[in-house]
Amino acid sequence: MGFPHLNGKTKVCGLFGFPVEHSFSPAMHNAAFEQMGLNWAYMPFEVHPDKLPQAVQGITALGLVGANVTVPHKQKVIPLLHELDAAARLIGAVNTIVSEKGKLIGYNTDGKGFVTSLEKDAKYNCNNKKVLILGAGGAARAVAVQLALAGVNKLYITNRSREKAAQLAWEIEQGTAIQAEVLGWGTELPGSRVAEMDLIVQTTSLGMSPACNIAPDFPYEALHSGQVVCDLIYNPETTLFLKKAAMQKAKIYNGLGMLLYQGVLAFELWTGLRAPVEVMREALYKQVKKI
Ligand code: NAP
Numbered sequence: 001m002g003f004p005h006l007n008g009k010t011k012v013c014g015l016f017g018f019p020v021e022h023s024f025s026p027a028m029h030n031a032a033f034e035q036m037g038l039n040w041a042y043m044p045f046e047v048h049p050d051k052l053p054q055a056v057q058g059i060t061a062l063g064l065v066g067a068n069v070t071v072p073h074k075q076k077v078i079p080l081l082h083e084l085d086a087a088a089r090l091i092g093a094v095n096t097i098v099s100e101k102g103k104l105i106g107y108n109t110d111g112k113g114f115v116t117s118l119e120k121d122a123k124y125n126c127n128n129k130k131v132l133i134l135g136a137g138g139a140a141r142a143v144a145v146q147l148a149l150a151g152v153n154k155l156y157i158t159n160r161s162r163e164k165a166a167q168l169a170w171e172i173e174q175g176t177a178i179q180a181e182v183l184g185w186g187t188e189l190p191g192s193r194v195a196e197m198d199l200i201v202q203t204t205s206l207g208m209s210p211a212c213n214i215a216p217d218f219p220y221e222a223l224h225s226g227q228v229v230c231d232l233i234y235n236p237e238t239t240l241f242l243k244k245a246a247m248q249k250a251k252i253y254n255g256l257g258m259l260l261y262q263g264v265l266a267f268e269l270w271t272g273l274r275a276p277v278e279v280m281r282e283a284l285y286k287q288v289k290k291i
Contacts, residue, residue, distance in 0.1 A: 006041060007039070009039055010040065010041055011039065011040045011041075011065050012042075012043060012062070012064050013029070013040070013041075013042055013064055013066050013067055013068075013270055014026075014042055014044060014045050014068070015042070015043075015044050015068045015069075015070060016045050016047040016052070016055055016056075016068070016070070016073055016077075017045075017046070017070035017071060017072075018046055018047055018048055018049060018072060020044040020045065020046050020070070021044065023070070024259070024283075024287040025042065025068055025263060026042050026043065027284070027286070028260070028263045028280045028283045028284045028287075029042035029263060029266075029280075030283075031280060031282070031283035032276050032279055032280050035276045035279040036271075036273065036276060038271065040271070045067075047073065049072060049076070052076055053080055056077060056081070056104065057080075059097060059099050060102060060104065065098075065099060065270050066096065066097045066098040066099050066266075066269070066270050067096075067097045068096055068097075068266055069094055069095050069096070074093040074094055077094050077106065078092070078093075078094055078106060081094065081097065081104045081106040082103040082104050083103060083104075083105045085105065085108070087108050087111065087112065087149060088107050088108040090145045090149075090171070090175045090176070091108045091110075091111060091141050091142050091145045091146075092141065093108055093110075093142065094106035094107065094108055095108050095109055095110050095262065095266075096108070096109050096262075096265075096266040107265075107266075108142055109261075109262040109263075110139065110142040110143075111141075111142035111143050111144075111146025111147070112146050112261070112262070112265055113257075113258045113259070113260070113261035113265055114143050114146060114147075114201075114232070114257075114261070115143075115146045115147060116261040116264070117253070117257025117258050118199075118228075118230070118253070120257075120277075121253070122228065122251070122253055122257075124199075124228055126147055126150040126152050126199065127150065127151045127152070128151065128153045129152050129153055129198035129199050130152070130153050130154055130156070130196060130199070131147055131152050131155050131156065131200070131201065132156045132157075132158065132193075132199070132200045132201070133147075133155060133156070133157050133203060134158055134159070134204055135159055135202070136157055136161070136164040136165045136167070136168045137164075137203065137204070139203045139232050140159070140168065140201075140203040141168060141171075143201055143258075144168060144172055144180070145172065145175070147178075147201075148175075148176035148177075148180075149176060151178075152178060154179045154180070154181065155169070155172055155178060155179070155181070156180070156181050156182075156183050156193070156197070157169050157180060157182055157183070158182070158183045158185050158189055159182075159185060159204075160204075162182060162185065165185075166182050168180070169181060169182050186216065186217035187217055189218065189219060190219070191221060191222030192222070194223065195222040195224065197227060198226075199227070199229075200223070200227060200228070200229045200230070200245070201230045201231075202229070202230065202231040202232065202239070202241050202242075204216060205233070206241070207231070207233055207236075207239035207240050208233045208235065208239075209291075212239070213240060215240035215241040215244060216241060220244045220247075220248060221248070223248035224248060224249065224250065225248075225250065227245075227251070228250065228253070229241075229242065229250040229251065229252050229253075230252070230253045231252075231254055232255040232258060233254065233255050234255040234256040234259060234288065235288070235291050237254055237256075237288070238254060256288065260277070260284050261277075263275075263284070264280060267280070
């Protein structure tokens with residue numbers, strides 16, 4: 001892909017991470033800019049953890065429109081910003097920065113991306129649903145907070161390290177109007193509780209390539225056709241966890257929708273325009289097929 005349009009008027013945004021070379025975001029955003037005829041460019045910036053403050057100052061100094069932020073900077077970037085959106089504050093992590101009149105505003109589009117993908121692609125409304133989340137890491141936090149803000153009935157959290165699940169449940173209850181309960185992990189998780197859930201979201205890294213033949217210990221036999229089961233992993237496309245859920249006739253979704261819509265929402269925050277979702281989806285899927 002070339003950039004024949006780059007000139008003195010080009011608006012630049014990008015990704016701050018360490019590493020960044022495997023990111024799909026440049027292909028997804030640049031395809032969107034091209035489709036929309038925008039003189040914009042999205043660049044990957046490998047930012048060493050020691051250099052994050054300078055890189056963030058660089059957004060203003062160089063006149064960037066904003067930036068995405070990924071591992072390992074999502075929490076550390078917070079004190080370097082001027083303002084935080086409410087969801088980013090609750091999640092305690094930022095994945096999108098918008099530079100507005102010299103102010104740097106932090107957002108988190110990861111959790112919203114997950115909920116939006118359910119709404120748009122699965123036609124699923126999370127309102128008043130009972131949701132079980134496996135995991136209590138960074139992705140779980142984003143998803144849990146956004147599901148709470150979307151008005152689920154109650155959140156249930158199960159995680160190998162119970163204290164992390166308890167901490168997340170406590171923060172959800174403090175920060176939102178939604179109740180959150182910790183359930184046992186693995187063999188300690190009763191099938192009867194799993195059977196009563198509407199939505200189940202697997203957010204741990206278990207089953208991610210190359211460990212594709214691994215799935216969390218879970219009472220799979222309790223899953224049924226009335227449930228939606230998601231895995232945030234997208235490589236492999238269908239994890240062993242999702243395969244087992246499909247065998248019980250649950251509806252399954254992988255993590256590509258979340259990845260797509262976190263980008264869609266960032267694009268819309270930066271440009272103020274409606275994102276070309278299908279163009280971004282196609283660009284993303286092309287990258288995924290190359291893995
Ligand atoms: P993280 O903060 O490191 O959290 C990892 C989670 O996995 C924790 O709950 C951890 O449990 C659990 N875990 C790890 N190894 C385990 C094991 N052997 N047995 C049981 N539990 C284990 O990572 P993250 O950022 O949340 O990412 C988690 C997954 O989400 C990754 O696969 C990532 O690719 C995916 N993700 C997808 C998207 C998307 O857009 N689709 C976005 C972000 C992340 P403990 O607390 O007990 O350690």
